[in-house]
Amino acid sequence: MVTVTPESFTMVLFDHDAIVAAAGQVADAVGLPADEELRVEVDEANPLARTHLLSIEPVVLAVDGGAFEDPRHPRELDTSAVAVVVGRLVLEALDRRDPAFGEAPPDDALSVPHRVAWDVYALGRLDRLGYPAQRQRRLYNFRNRHGFTDAGDAAFEALWTGEHLGWADIERLSDEARALPAAG
Numbered sequence: 001m002v003t004v005t006p007e008s009f010t011m012v013l014f015d016h017d018a019i020v021a022a023a024g025q026v027a028d029a030v031g032l033p034a035d036e037e038l039r040v041e042v043d044e045a046n047p048l049a050r051t052h053l054l055s056i057e058p059v060v061l062a063v064d065g066g067a068f069e070d071p072r073h074p075r076e077l078d079t080s081a082v083a084v085v086v087g088r089l090v091l092e093a094l095d096r097r098d099p100a101f102g103e104a105p106p107d108d109a110l111s112v113p114h115r116v117a118w119d120v121y122a123l124g125r126l127d128r129l130g131y132p133a134q135r136q137r138r139l140y141n142f143r144n145r146h147g148f149t150d151a152g153d154a155a156f157e158a159l160w161t162g163e164h165l166g167w168a169d170i171e172r173l174s175d176e177a178r179a180l181p182a183a184g
Contacts, residue, residue, distance in 0.1 A: 002027065004040045011044045012065050014077040019068070022082040029129050030091050032059065040086065042068065051085050053107065056093040061086065080132050084123070087131055091122040095167075102167035113145045117159055117174035124160035135160065146177035 002024045007016055019040065027038050037058040046064040054060040067085050070078035095101045095118075104110070104118070120142055127133035139156055146152040155177035159170065 001036075002038045002040065004042065006042065006044065009042075009044050012069070012075045012077070014042070014044065014065070014068065018077060018079055019082055022079040023086045026083040026087040026126075026131065027059075027090050029131075030087055030125070031094060032090050038086075038090065047074075051089060053089045053092050053096075056096050059090055059093045061089045083131050084126060084133060087126045087129075088119060088122045091125060092118065095122075100164070100166060104167040104170075113174050113178055114171060116142055116145045117155070117170050117177075120156060120159040121162055121165055121170055124162065127160070142177075146174065149177070151179070152177040 002020045004016055004019045004023065009016065019042070023038060023040055028034065032038060039058060039060045041054075041060065041062050042065060043063070044065040047066045047069075048064040049067040049069075050064045051067050052062040054062050063085060068077055068082050070076045070081070096104060105114075107115075110118075120138055123133040123138055127135060138160070139153075142156045142159075143152055146155060155173040158173055159165070162169070
């Protein structure tokens with residue numbers, strides 16, 4: 001069951017039911033059990049695009065209004081942005097709940113490169129499900145945090161195409177990509 005707050009939007013041209021539908025569809029696609037609650041709290045007054053996983057049981061997401069906006073039409077809803085944002089965060093929640101994934105640090109203790117690497121892993125899974133995860137944009141962001149190197153590109157590819165990776169795999173791939181080449 002998906003719950004979105006607020007129920008009506010006054011500062012942005014968002015449709016509550018469209019957000020509920022897009023969030024519900026992607027939650028089902030990524031494997032959130034149908035009987036579980038998914039709460040999406042939208043701060044419509046904030047035009048930034050920050051997103052946070054507030055809780056993993058139940059899954060509660062905090063989303064700045066800008067994260068759901070159509071970049072070509074400010075203040076208007078982009079349901080594909082809803083799907084990508086919600087999908088990425090629900091996958092993170094499912095990863096955190098999976099004992100086989102291992103224990104990732106809390107969000108406030110994650111380094112930026114590790115956060116970016118985990119996002120790449122989640123977005124690659126969304127891409128394989130048919131959601132517009134913007135591979136080139138994600139590669140550029142990954143390169144900015146891990147280096148414009150062959151090793152960085154190989155780590156990105158391993159994360160993007162990865163299946164059943166754990167936290168240790170994500171951390172290792174990120175760390176290896178950022179390692180300076182040995183002096184020769």
